[in-house]
Structures are given as C-alpha cells and as structure tokens.
Amino acid sequence: xxxxxxxxxxxxxxxxxxxxxxxxxxxxxxxxxxxxxxxxxxxxxxxxxxxxxxxxxxxxxxxxxxxxxxxxxxxxxxxxxxxxxxxxxxxxxxxxxxxxxxxxxxxxxxxxxxxxxxxxxxxxxxxxxxxxxxxxxxxxxxxxxxxxxxxxxxxxxxxxxxxxxxxxxxxxxxxxxxxxxxxxxxxxxxxxxxxxxxxxxxxxxxxxxxxxxxxxxxxxxxxxxxxxxxxxxxxxxxxxxxxxxxxxxxxxxxxxxxxxxxxxxxxxxxxxxxxxxxxxxxxxxxxxxxxxxxxxxxxxxxxxxxxxxxxxxxxxxxxxxxxxxxxxxxxxxxxxxxxxxxxxxxxxxxxxxxxxxxxxxxxxxxxxxxxxxxxxxx
Ligand SMILES: Cc1ncc(COP(=O)(O)O)c(C=O)c1O
Numbered sequence: 048x049x050x051x052x053x054x055x056x057x058x059x060x061x062x063x064x065x066x067x068x069x070x071x072x073x074x075x076x077x078x079x080x081x082x083x084x085x086x087x088x089x090x091x092x093x094x095x096x097x098x099x100x101x102x103x104x105x106x107x108x109x110x111x112x113x114x115x116x117x118x119x120x121x122x123x124x125x126x127x128x129x130x131x132x133x134x135x136x137x138x139x140x141x142x143x144x145x146x147x148x149x150x151x152x153x154x155x156x157x158x159x160x161x162x163x164x165x166x167x168x169x170x171x172x173x174x175x176x177x178x179x180x181x182x183x184x185x186x187x188x189x190x191x192x193x194x195x196x197x198x199x200x201x202x203x204x205x206x207x208x209x210x211x212x213x214x215x216x217x218x219x220x221x222x223x224x225x226x227x228x229x230x231x232x233x234x235x236x237x238x239x240x241x242x243x244x245x246x247x248x249x250x251x252x253x254x255x256x257x258x259x260x261x262x263x264x265x266x267x268x269x270x271x272x273x274x275x276x277x278x279x280x281x282x283x284x285x286x287x288x289x290x291x292x293x294x295x296x297x298x299x300x301x302x303x304x305x306x307x308x309x310x311x312x313x314x315x316x317x318x319x320x321x322x323x324x325x326x327x328x329x330x331x332x333x334x335x336x337x338x339x340x341x342x343x344x345x346x347x348x349x350x351x352x353x354x355x356x357x358x359x360x361x362x363x364x365x366x367x368x369x370x371x372x373x374x375x376x377x378x379x380x381x382x383x384x385x386x387x388x389x390x391x392x393x394x395x396x397x398x399x400x401x402x403x404x405x406x407x408x409x410x411x412x413x414x415x416x417x418x419x420x421x422x423x424x425x
Pocket of ligand 1: 133134135136137162163164165213217218246247248249274
C-alpha cells in the first residue's frame with residue numbers, strides 16, 4: 048500500500064519519492080489536479096480569516112454566498128437555491144426529503160445498478176442488493192426500475208414523489224444513457240408532477256465534457272446533487288434546485304434540514320477557486336481532444352468494451368482477478384487506476400481535467416502495456 052507524501056498536478060508521490068500518474072482523481076474528485084495552487088491559496092487565505100461560525104443563516108459567509116451564486120449561474124435552468132452539505136449521501140437525503148414534502152407523496156423511484164451512497168436513505172435508493180445486506184429495513188416505498196428501458200417509465204405515476212437518477216451510471220461501469228431515455232424520463236416526471244433529481248456527484252464539474260452532464264442531455268432537472276469534483280480536493284457537497292421545491296425545507300419547521308459544517312467557508316472558498324479555474328482555463332473545452340486518445344490507444348484484444356464520455360471511462364476486461372492484476376501492474380509502472388463498485392471487471396479512467404495530452408497518452412500507453420503483461424497477445 049502506498050504511503051502518500053505529496054500531491055501535485057496529476058501526480059501523487061510516495062514516501063520513497065516514487066511518482067504516480069493519477070488516472071482516477073481520487074474518484075472524480077481532483078478535477079483541477081492535486082493541490083492546485085489557486086485552491087491552496089484560497090484555503091490558506093480563508094483559513095486565515097475565519098473558519099467555522101454558524102451556517103444556519105444567521106451570518107453572511109461571503110465565500111459560501113459567492114460559490115452558491117456561481118453554481119446557480121453556471122447551472123442555469125432555473126436552479127436558484129443551493130444547500131451545502133457534507134457528503135453525496137447527505138445530498139441524496141436532503142433532495143429526497145424536499146421532494147416528499149413538496150409533493151406530499153411518499154413513493155420514490157430509483158434505478159437498478161445505481162449507486163447513491165451509504166446512509167440509510169442513500170442505500171435505499173441504491174440499486175444493488177449486495178451492498179445493502181444486513182442493513183434492513185431500509186426506506187419503504189422505494190421502487191427500482193431499469194435504466195434505458197422506456198417501458199419501465201410507466202411505473203412513475205401521480206403517486207411518485209421523485210425519481211432519482213444518475214445521468215451516467217458511474218459505478219455500474221460508466222453506463223451511458225440511450226439517446227432519448229432521459230427526454231422520456233423528464234416528460235413522464237412533468238406529466239405526473241414528479242420531482243426529477245439528477246445525481247451529478249460523479250458527472251459534475253466538467254467530468255463528462257460539460258460543467259454538468261444534464262447540460263448535454265436537453266433536459267432540465269428539478270434538483271441536482273453535486274459533490275466530488277466540486278471542492279478541488281476539499282470536502283464540499285450540495286444539492287441545488289428550483290426555489291419553489293427546496294424552500295419547503297426551511298418552512299414549518301424552519302430548521303427542517305440542517306447540519307453543522309455544510310458550507311464550511313474554507314471549503315466553499317476552495318470550491319469557488321476550483322470552479323473559477325475550470326472556467327478560466329477552459330478545461331472543459333479541451334476535453335474532446337484528450338478524450339479521443341482513450342479509444343485510440345486502448346485497442347488490446349483483451350478489452351471487451353470501452354464506455355464513457357469526456358474524461359469518464361470504463362474499460363471492460365473479462366474477470367475481477369485479471370482487472371486487479373492490471374491495476375497492480377500499472378501501479379508498479381507508476382500509473383494509478385482501479386475498478387468499479389458494481390462492475391469489478393472494468394478499469395476506471397477519470398484523470399484530472401488538467402491532464403495534458405502528453406500525460407494522458409503516457410498513462411494510457413502504460414495501461415495498454417499492463418493489459419498486455421497480464422493477457423499476452425490474445
Ligand atoms: C453517483 C454517486 N452518488 C452518490 C455518492 C455518495 O457520495 P458520498 O460518498 O460523498 O456519500 C457517490 C459516491 O461515490 C456516487 O458515485
């Protein structure tokens with residue numbers, strides 16, 4: 048196991064001063080690289096001013112207000128309220144609560160093979176039974192339908208409070224949506240008065256080639272969940288959405304959804320610096336030129352399939368054991384990759400968006416060599 052002593056750009060360093068190219072970004076977190084100077088500076092500056100105060104609306108905390116404004120501006124589509132929380136799972140909790148209270152309904156629809164986190168509600172909507180074993184009973188009134196199966200959308204009715212969906216099913220092995228599926232999902236939710244929650248925890252902040260994945264899908268969600276790549280490596284998470292829906296959380300009772308540290312000013316200052324960097328350096332515009340190398344370099348016959356978009360890919364192999372061997376071999380050669388929670392026979396590629404084409408080509412070449420080392424020529 049590596050003992051990490053330093054992170055810099057797309058590299059991690061261990062205690063023996065070995066350097067590793069990070070092709071997974073701490074799972075889609077370090078979108079602007081490790082210890083991006085702008086983020087480090089924002090953290091230092093804010094930590095020197097004030098840290099925790101109170102986050103229930105008693106004080107104006109400038110970095111948090113500015114970050115929330117920037118998120119709304121960047122998201123557009125009527126997203127005008129941001130609730131800061133501490134983990135993706137907690138964002139799921141808040142969004143589900145808002146949808147239930149707003150619609151006065153109790154049924155929740157989620158997708159098979161999804162992953163939404165480890166708390167009780169997040170686990171309830173997660174679409175895999177193995178990960179729930181021993182933790183029941185979980186939330187009642189939760190149904191799971193099939194991703195990319197339009198015929199299942201009829202199960203969304205006027206009894207349904209919300210549908211929670213990942214725009215791209217990340218832990219299922221970067222399962223891409225069929226072209227029209229989300230258009231039909233949005234239509235069905237609108238027809239039935241159901242709140243559509245998009246879990247952009249992994250897809251957010253540029254990972255898929257737009258700031259948020261929904262911006263490429265021709266739909267407007269009611270609530271989005273944001274985490275991972277949001278804070279430039281600092282822990283900051285949010286759910287954001289339409290005011291008429293999210294305002295139910297601050298009425299009767301006014302403190303209906305609170306937490307101690309959500310919107311910590313040091314973390315929101317980091318988040319703002321991270322978002323500014325993504326926008327000012329046009330990191331998203333540069334993704335397509337990088338993305339094309341993935342399929343053009345990874346051509347080994349042992350690869351069964353490559354799925355993904357932007358800088359979020361899964362490379363499917365045959366077994367978990369062989370996938371592990373490739374991960375290990377790549378690590379020995381100085382490149383970090385891993386597998387997926389719900390697809391253990393696939394390699395993950397999700398490098399920092401700041402990776403240069405030359406760095407990516409190097410990382411992919413090492414990965415290709417490692418596949419060759421494990422499989423030979425077949
Ligand atoms: C799509 C998705 N949603 C929610 C979560 C839960 O986030 P957290 O681990 O911060 O609770 C994850 C975590 O990997 C995720 O991938």
